[in-house]
Amino acid sequence: MLRQWLRFAWTEATCCLFAALFFLGLALVRVVPLPVSQGDALLVWCLGVTYVLWLTGWETGREVGVIAAFHLVGLALELFKVRADSWSYPDVGVATVGGVPLYSGFMYAAVGSYVCQAWRRFDLRIAGYRPVATGVVAAAVYANFFTEHYVPDLRVPLAVLLLVVTARTTVWFTVGARRYAMPLAVSFLLIGFFLWVAENAATFLDAWRYPDQELAWTAVHPAKVGSWSLLVVVSVVLVAAVKATEGRLYGTEADRTVWTTAGYDVPAETRSGAPARR
16 A cells, blocks of 8 residues: 555656656756746746657647647736735736736646646546536636636635536556545645645745735645635646547446446546557
């Protein structure tokens, strides 16, 4: 059992390489004298990291496309939230739009990279996934991050709705030679928790500041775990759409046997013969 936990931890660490390199860059620009602003230097670092990871084959071309999409999705949210005074950036250089440094989108890109890497390295497959219903909830979640400033916050109702549409959705993943299962909603919560931990580290390094951190750093409120968990839904839905085109969303014959034994409905795409795992 200990060996399996160590394998799992190591695979998780490799999936977080993009995020780890982002934090390394964030730390370096704080201590290394630079001829440009720290925000601009971090943008160059992130672009270089993305290029090197693609060049070495760590990220595939399609995964780099996903990273770029997440960068744009995140940047749009950042532009709105900074204008709404939800948080601010202390380091704004030339590569800045509306008070938001362009490197900020890479923080969301790091989440997209993690989901892509986890899908490949854990050989993820989904049972009972409802792409349309889950996609609609994900779109509503993303929209709520904007509309909450004008109408009542629907975060809690959306979380309940998410639990309903994913009640029968299970994620299967491989560690070593063994196959394990986890409810999809649980994975959202776990990833959200670790993103909250990462957020505390990022604000400590002054990547951005919440209003209550202007005078001195304080820990981010634990309620943010829920916000991050909901945002992860958007990430998973986008990556799942890509994996569906690759034939890597639903499982193989071995997964179908496990699903049936566990009492889960076999997806129609799987019954018709999904491509074998690669």
